Amino acid sequence: MTGSSFFVSAPGKVIIFGEHSAVYSKPAIAAALSLRAYLLVSPNENIDEITLKFPDINLSYVWNKHDIPWEEIRKFQTFEKGRPLPTEELVPEIVDKITSLLDDCKSTTHFTTCLSFLYLYSHLCEEDTPGHVFCIRSTLPIGAGLGSSASTGVCLAAALSVLTKKIDTPTVTINQKAAKDENHQLDFIDAWSLMGEKCFHGNPSGIDNAVATFGGAVMFQRVSAPAQPSIRTTMRNFPSIKLLLTNTKIPRSTADLVGGVAKLNSLYPKISSPILDAMGNLASEAYQIMTRPVFGDEELKTLKELVNINHGLLVALGVSHPTLEKVKIIGDLSKIGATKLTGAGGGGCAITLVDENVSSETIQTTISEFKKEGFESFDTSLGGKGVALLSADSEDDIKLFSVENFSTLDGRAAIENTIGTNGTTKWKYW
Numbered sequence: 487m488t489g490s491s492f493f494v495s496a497p498g499k500v501i502i503f504g505e506h507s508a509v510y511s512k513p514a515i516a517a518a519l520s521l522r523a524y525l526l527v528s529p530n531e532n533i534d535e536i537t538l539k540f541p542d543i544n545l546s547y548v549w550n551k552h553d554i555p556w557e558e559i560r561k562f563q564t565f566e567k568g569r570p571l572p573t574e575e576l577v578p579e580i581v582d583k584i585t586s587l588l589d590d591c592k593s594t595t596h597f598t599t600c601l602s603f604l605y606l607y608s609h610l611c612e613e614d615t616p617g618h619v620f621c622i623r624s625t626l627p628i629g630a631g632l633g634s635s636a637s638t639g640v641c642l643a644a645a646l647s648v649l650t651k652k653i654d655t656p657t658v659t660i661n662q663k664a665a666k667d668e669n670h671q672l673d674f675i676d677a678w679s680l681m682g683e684k685c686f687h688g689n690p691s692g693i694d695n696a697v698a699t700f701g702g703a704v705m706f707q708r709v710s711a712p713a714q715p716s717i718r719t720t721m722r723n724f725p726s727i728k729l730l731l732t733n734t735k736i737p738r739s740t741a742d743l744v745g746g747v748a749k750l751n752s753l754y755p756k757i758s759s760p761i762l763d764a765m766g767n768l769a770s771e772a773y774q775i776m777t778r779p780v781f782g783d784e785e786l787k788t789l790k791e792l793v794n795i796n797h798g799l800l801v802a803l804g805v806s807h808p809t810l811e812k813v814k815i816i817g818d819l820s821k822i823g824a825t826k827l828t829g830a831g832g833g834g835c836a837i838t839l840v841d842e843n844v845s846s847e848t849i850q851t852t853i854s855e856f857k858k859e860g861f862e863s864f865d866t867s868l869g870g871k872g873v874a875l876l877s878a879d880s881e882d883d884i885k886l887f888s889v890e891n892f893s894t895l896d897g898r899a900a901i902e903n904t905i906g907t908n909g910t911t912k913w914k915y916w
């Protein structure tokens with residue numbers, strides 16, 4: 487696909503049960519969101535230059551592609567049928583070499599974002615790949631527990647693989663997309679986006695990038711044995727539960743929170759192990775309930791109990807935040823349903839499993855109370871499609887595919903209205 491511009495998009499996710507315990511190989515349940523990341527890839531005027539324009543996080547960098555330590559990287563790479571194989575862990579020597587290109591990074595966020603990009607770029611591209619401009623915009627809140635890092639990694643892994651023909655371009659529209667269990671192109675994107683997530687936070691479970699790649703809803707379990715693939719069970723008849731998503735807007739870093747749980751685990755293994763086990767058992771229990779042929783009042787009641795227990799266990803792991811507790815208290819006092827934090831916690835988002843019989847007035851009053859606290863509630867839907875590609879097919883698309891236009895779109899609605907995947911058959915799915 488060299489020579490023309492194209493877009494790639496991947497969804498965020500909501501972890502319903504099992505954040506953090508997923509890192510410790512316990513089962514967890516998550517679903518794709520309608521909020522997504524969009525990446526525009528456009529040929530650079532100077533073909534030696536690789537340009538990153540990530541306006542959402544104020545990031546703008548240019549590298550000369552000949553400065554990438556290609557030879558060092560190739561020494562550590564293995565290939566299967568001409569395609570690079572991801573390693574179990576990040577290769578420290580490669581991280582070290584890439585780090586030498588990042589001396590002028592202004593913050594940890596910029597450093598990890600550039601590291602993630604260059605790690606994927608140097609493995610998936612070659613020295614003679616013509617330079618491009620990469621511009622990402624997200625309708626997801628960033629660093630809020632909804633998997634913006636994974637959706638970014640999936641967009642990058644997919645785009646770089648398309649650019650260098652490591653995977654085919656997709657041809658299927660949203661209406662033609664059928665669920666199928668074997669999909670080697672998606673497996674390739676998933677595996678490489680996990681390497682991107684490793685650059686963001688060291689020890690990801692893989693659930694976020696699996697959901698961002700495949701979409702839908704999934705029961706996911708990392709396998710602790712080396713070189714074994716994770717278990718991903720698609721939940722095709724995911725019940726249509728009403729979910730309210732509330733962002734406390736307290737910034738936090740997934741890396742720090744995952745690191746905090748690791749520390750707790752090493753200090754008090756006998757205490758943290760049963761908590762993590764309980765979370766895994768809870769996710770398995772929830773899976774049984776969510777996959778029953780009929781999902782009625784009884785099932786919703788049990789699921790709400792599990793949401794409350796899961797939140798309590800996350801509090802015990804030290805990953806809540808006073809504002810998340812505020813969301814829980816307001817939600818509980820308004821009797822709208824059961825609330826838990828979602829994602830890494832420490833701020834960011836909470837989800838409320840809303841009761842069927844709660845009136846829309848009560849929900850609106852509760853949302854107003856959240857607003858008074860400075861929180862933002864989202865109208866979003868679950869179970870969206872996974873990674874997708876959009877390429878220019880007419881003269882009219884030129885404005886749409888301009889980096890200048892895309893990078894300056896103002897806000898979530900403008901991005902959705904201009905390029906959104908909803909209700910259009912222009913986007914193609916693998």
Ligand SMILES: Nc1ncnc2c1ncn2[C@@H]1O[C@H](COP(=O)(O)OP(=O)(O)O)[C@@H](O)[C@H]1O
Nearest residue numbers: 540542599624628629630631632633634635740
């Ligand atoms: N639109 C974006 N542009 C650039 N980087 C992004 C974007 N969205 C996410 N990221 C990267 O992901 C990081 C946030 O990831 P993380 O802390 O895991 O939180 P979450 O995945 O819950 O949003 C950001 O600091 C940035 O490095």
Ligand SMILES: C[C@@](O)(CCOP(=O)(O)O)CC(=O)O
Nearest residue numbers: 505506631633690691829830
């Ligand atoms: C805490 C964790 O379970 C989810 C992190 O999600 P997020 O980055 O907060 O969206 C970590 C993981 O599973 O990799």
Ligand SMILES: [Mg+2]
Nearest residue numbers: 633635636740
């Ligand atoms: Mg993340």
